[in-house]
Amino acid sequence: MLTFNTSPGYLQDTTCGLPYPAQVTPGMLRPKESRLLHLIAKDYVKPGYHLVDAGAFLGSSANLIASGLAARDDASKFYKSVHSYDLFLNNSDVYEKYTLGTVDRNETFLSLYLSNTAPYSQFINVYPGDFSGFQWIDQPIGLFFCDISKTPQLEHHVWESFANKFEPANTWFIQQDFVHIQAPFTHVYLGCLEQVFEFVALAVPSLLLRQAKPITEKMIRDAKEVWMRGDVLQHLEAVDAVSKRIEPLNNEEATATVRLVKCQLAIQGMRLDLAARELADIKKEHARVVDRHYLARVRFVENRLNTLMAIS
Ligand SMILES: C[S@@+](CC[C@H](N)C(=O)[O-])C[C@H]1O[C@@H](n2cnc3c(N)ncnc32)[C@H](O)[C@@H]1O
Incomplete structure (x- = not known):
């Protein structure tokens, strides 16, 4: 049975273990959650399983995941198994700050993502565009990194289109928007689905879950119903x-x-x-x-x- 390493220092040590390119890619993740992402890919995801990077931005999360895979003895089994999704559009003041004036407003920053992730490109597929328009490739998912639940529609798409390839014991789910108070639908959905997950660790703002039981279509429909029509x-x-x-x-x-x-x-x-x-x-x-x-x-x-x- 898989167990999560809770020894002191496994998540606390924010300096060791991350290879150079993963540390310097500009991004929004805090050190502890960066380490979490890297370690789950390195130590926990099994060969044959795919890793979803939903909300890739400039490539920091993709690099953390892919660098974890690159550090494994069986790295070659994970070529092209990371799947990065993003609009890659410079459409907010926050994104403008990170792109340092190199990309015009409402233009794409995909080229920055591609150059930042170039050292790990053998591990990564990229899907530019609206996430809710993409269907999953029907392969088992070992890690779903969720940094994209910005609207109820996006939240629903995560569950409706990807969760049928989550597997008890084999799927890790990281909800990066866990302390994002402007996305309360993530908490309502999670509250409706909590029984299927083990709540494993917090690396604020990320919450690490591991699936314990199957998720049914009915559970997802019910969660949507509670969010849409619940009082x-x-x-x-x-x-x-x-x-x-x-x-x-x-x-x-x-x-x-x-x-x-x-x-x-x-x-x-x-x-x-x-x-x-x-x-x-x-x-x-x-x-x-x-x-x-x-x-x-x-x-x-x-x-x-x-x-x-x-x-x-
Ligand atoms: C908080 S950022 C992701 C940060 C990133 N994971 C990192 O490591 O720095 C959220 C991302 O979600 C993307 N996003 C928001 N709405 C989207 C949509 N409808 N489809 C695809 N991507 C979207 C944004 O473009 C943004 O890059």
Whole structure:
């Protein structure tokens, strides 16, 4: 049986183990989650399984995955088994910052991705365009790195078009948007599907899951139904299921952030009373968390709530 290495230092050591090109590719991942991605590819994915890099941007995640494969004794069994998806469009201020003025607004940065990933091109396939237009190639998936759940449609596409090739015990799933409070649908879907996964580790903002049971089409349809037509209490119930599962992983930033996601859902459902109560409790109970990303999330929710309370 596969077990995840939880020895001290396996994820904590952020400097060793990553080869030079993986470290320098510009990207959005924090050191610990970069290491997680590299290690899962190096130590856990079995030959014959494919690795999906959904939301490739400038190639950092692709390089972390491919460099993990390159470090294996059986590396040649993984040639062309990484699949990178992205629009590759310079269409936001954030992307503009990373492309350093080398790409015009709304133009493609695919050439930057290609040159950044050139050292590992023997491992990688690339699919430029809207992710929701791509169907999976019908091969078993050993790793799904999900950095693309930016809209409910994209979230649904992940489950509808890829999960039928996930396998109990053999598929690792990394949800990179786990502490992204503007994507609460990821938590609602995960809450509806939580029983099929082991919750293995947190390398904030990424959550590592391993599939334990089969995912059925009905489960995915039901999750969509809860997101699309469920009321606020159903949404909160789904997120509570996720909270319970991450509790043993002992990460207060993640725990507090998932509670902020509940505030977001309560605000979206115009249950401002619930949101205000939850936010007050979060601020009191998680006052120790001082990470600047977390504090920015608290301010975001607070401002949103205050604005709505002032006009309602
Ligand atoms: C947070 S970035 C990914 C960061 C990257 N994984 C890294 O290692 O730095 C999210 C990516 O999702 C891509 N994206 C957003 N919507 C998309 C869509 N509909 N189809 C394909 N890619 C999309 C964006 O272009 C962006 O590069």
